Amino acid sequence: MRRIAPDRDQLLGIVAEVFREHGYEGASLALIGAATGLGKGSLYHFFPGGKEEMARAVIAHIDGWFEDNVFAPLRDNADPQAGIEQMLEATDSYFRSGRRVCLVGAFALDESRDLFGGQIRDYFGRWITHLAEALARSGHRPGEACELAEETVAAIQGALTLARAANDLDVFSRALRRLRMRLGLPAKI
Amino acid sequence: MRRIAPDRDQLLGIVAEVFREHGYEGASLALIGAATGLGKGSLYHFFPGGKEEMARAVIAHIDGWFEDNVFAPLRDNADPQAGIEQMLEATDSYFRSGRRVCLVGAFALDESRDLFGGQIRDYFGRWITHLAEALARSGHRPGEACELAEETVAAIQGALTLARAANDLDVFSRALRRLRMRLGLPAKI
DNA sequence: GCGACATTGTACCGGACGGTACAATGAGTC
DNA sequence: GACTCATTGTACCGTCCGGTACAATGTCGC
Numbered sequence: 001m002r003r004i005a006p007d008r009d010q011l012l013g014i015v016a017e018v019f020r021e022h023g024y025e026g027a028s029l030a031l032i033g034a035a036t037g038l039g040k041g042s043l044y045h046f047f048p049g050g051k052e053e054m055a056r057a058v059i060a061h062i063d064g065w066f067e068d069n070v071f072a073p074l075r076d077n078a079d080p081q082a083g084i085e086q087m088l089e090a091t092d093s094y095f096r097s098g099r100r101v102c103l104v105g106a107f108a109l110d111e112s113r114d115l116f117g118g119q120i121r122d123y124f125g126r127w128i129t130h131l132a133e134a135l136a137r138s139g140h141r142p143g144e145a146c147e148l149a150e151e152t153v154a155a156i157q158g159a160l161t162l163a164r165a166a167n168d169l170d171v172f173s174r175a176l177r178r179l180r181m182r183l184g185l186p187a188k189i
Numbered sequence: 190m191r192r193i194a195p196d197r198d199q200l201l202g203i204v205a206e207v208f209r210e211h212g213y214e215g216a217s218l219a220l221i222g223a224a225t226g227l228g229k230g231s232l233y234h235f236f237p238g239g240k241e242e243m244a245r246a247v248i249a250h251i252d253g254w255f256e257d258n259v260f261a262p263l264r265d266n267a268d269p270q271a272g273i274e275q276m277l278e279a280t281d282s283y284f285r286s287g288r289r290v291c292l293v294g295a296f297a298l299d300e301s302r303d304l305f306g307g308q309i310r311d312y313f314g315r316w317i318t319h320l321a322e323a324l325a326r327s328g329h330r331p332g333e334a335c336e337l338a339e340e341t342v343a344a345i346q347g348a349l350t351l352a353r354a355a356n357d358l359d360v361f362s363r364a365l366r367r368l369r370m371r372l373g374l375p376a377k378i
Numbered sequence: 379g380c381g382a383c384a385t386t387g388t389a390c391c392g393g394a395c396g397g398t399a400c401a402a403t404g405a406g407t408c
Numbered sequence: 409g410a411c412t413c414a415t416t417g418t419a420c421c422g423t424c425c426g427g428t429a430c431a432a433t434g435t436c437g438c
Contacts, residue, residue, distance in 0.1 A: 023299040025215035029426060040427080041386050050427065106298045108354035109290050110212040117356065124354045150351065150360065151367055155340070158347030162339065165297035165313045167306065171339065178340060218396065229397080230416050239397065 008046070011036060012061040015054055020103045024055055024112035052115060059104060059119045065094070066127065074130040080138035085185055087131065088176060091156060098163035098172025105157045128153050138184070152179055197235070200225060201250040204243055209292045213244055213301035241304060248293060248308045254283070255316065263319040269327035274374055276320065277365060280345060287352035287361025294346050317342050327373070341368055 018027045018035050029051065033039060038046075047053040069090040077083030095102065104123045107116055132149035136142050159175030180187060207216045207224050218240065222228060227235075236242040258279040266272030284291065293312045296305055321338035325331050348364030369376060 021300050023212055023214055025212055026299055026301075028424080030424080039387055041388080041430095044427075045385060101298050105350045105354065106295075108350055109295045109298070110215055111210050112215075113353060120354045121356065124351060147363065147367065150363065151344070154347030154351045154360075154364060155344055156347065157350045158343030158345065161294045161297055161346045161350070162313060162343045164302060165294065165309050167310065171343075174336065174339065175343060178336065217394075219394080228417055230400095230418080233397075234415060 009061070011038075011046070012058055016058045016062060016103060019055060019058055020101050020106065023110065024051075024107060024115075025110070027051070055107075055112075055116065056119065059107070059116060059123070062103060063119065063123050066123070069094070071126055071130045074134040077134075080134040081185060083134050084131070084138070084183055085180075087134075088180060088183075088185070092173075092176055095156075095160060095172065098160065098169040100160075101164055102157060102160050105160065124153060135183070148183070152183065155179055198250070200227075200235070201247055205247045205251060205292060208244060208247055209290050209295065212299065213240075213296060213304075214299070216240070244296075244301075244305065245308065248296070248305060248312070251292060252308065252312050255312065258283070260315055260319045263323045266323075269323040270374060272323050273320070273327070273372055274369075276323075277369060277372075277374070281362075281365055284345075284349060284361065287349060287358040289349075290353055291346060291349055294349065313342060324372070337372070341372065344368055 014036050015032055018032050022028075022031060029040060029043065032051075032054070033043060036043070043054070044050065047057065049056075070087050073083045073086035073090070074080075075083070077086065094100070104120055107113060108120050108124075113120060128146070128149045131152060132142075132145045135145035135148055140148060155175055156179070159172045162175075163169060163171040177187065203225050204221055207221050211217075211220060218229060218232065221240075221243070222232060225232070232243070233239065236246065238245075259276050262272040262275035262279070263269075264272075266275065283289070293309055296302060297309050297313075302309060317335070317338045320341060321331075321334045324334035324337055329337060344364055345368070348361045351364075352358055352360040366376065
């Protein structure tokens with residue numbers, strides 16, 4: 001499906017983790033080098049544009065993962081409810097039940113948004129659009145579906161913030177449970 | 190109520206804005222100096238502990254504002270519904286209807302959480318606790334009140350993230366409108 | 379072995395970083 | 409004026425920053 005070389009694929013995963021933990025400004029090349037085991041020579045060989053290109057590639061990588069595992073089910077599953085259920089499961093697994101933070105959401109908050117604004121807007125925009133479309137197919141009125149989709153994505157982002165603030169993973173799983181109810185899915189998968 | 194010298198009070202407001210826009214790592218002393226008009230000499234005179242003490246003071250300052258304008262109404266207003274309404278209005282005005290980001294939430298996301306974990310946990314913890322208490326007083330069952338309070342604070346945080354990501358203030362006002370409905374308040378203040 | 383090219387380590391650059399030292403001001407009291 | 413003490417500007421420190429240069433390796437096909 002994606003034809004990125006496998007090593008580059010996992011390389012981007014490691015770099016993503018550094019950005020997630022330290023933010024764009026805080027993720028120094030030294031930290032990235034230590035995490036990946038690569039020297040500056042290699043890093044600049046793979047990403048001639050430096051840190052900014054790394055971040056851009058990482059966002060695109062995440063976007064690709066969501067496209068395959070979150071947006072595609074919402075769009076392609078004949079049963080919209082099943083697609084929404086797949087979305088929630090993929091979301092829970094991606095964010096490791098709240099252990100992980102949303103890198104795109106974190107980038108949206110500080111001034112690094114100015115560098116990646118287009119990618120950030122696109123990521124959340126598609127998430128909400130595809131979810132709203134699935135909700136509409138499952139019986140909600142269009143306007144109501146849009147609001148509910150926006151509310152859902154916001155609830156996920158907020159739960160990630162709160163879970164990390166409270167250092168309590170249950171915050172995230174409670175939020176997902178409420179969302180299941182709110183979206184008309186059977187409780188407890 | 191608060192007996193901080195007035196100039197220090199507004200100084201903290203300016204420094205807070207720099208942290209909000211650039212994050213803890215991104216807020217350099219040069220930026221803070223430029224924003225406040227103070228040289229390093231003055232900054233280190235007021236905050237001998239440097240950047241970390243500035244951030245700690247800024248969080249405490251924000252916490253104080255929320256204590257006076259958000260938590261107190263929730264706690265002290267005899268009519269819990271009115272207190273909740275006051276909370277939402279104060280929240281809307283504090284975040285400038287979505288133009289502003291939550292500094293404490295932003296700090297929670299990256300590794301600066303490790304420095305300020307206690308203050309961050311306290312801020313959100315008290316927000317949720319006081320809101321849950323007001324909800325319980327207004328008729329919700331205790332467990333349900335806790336969940337609804339957590340859901341509300343998460344929705345606010347998520348809406349701030351999404352509003353900035355989409356660069357669309359309406360995202361935040363829509364979220365507040367939904368919360369009013371969800372919390373049993375009359376629509377449109 | 380050979381050449382071509384991808385990959386790597388290392389040394390280095392100028393500049394910005396957080397933080398310190400300290401002398402020079404200012405404002406108030408007596 | 410003289411003594412205090414808060415406040416400020418400036419020069420400076422060592423370190424780390426993102427980024428560049430480049431020679432040394434690997435690893436292929438031939």
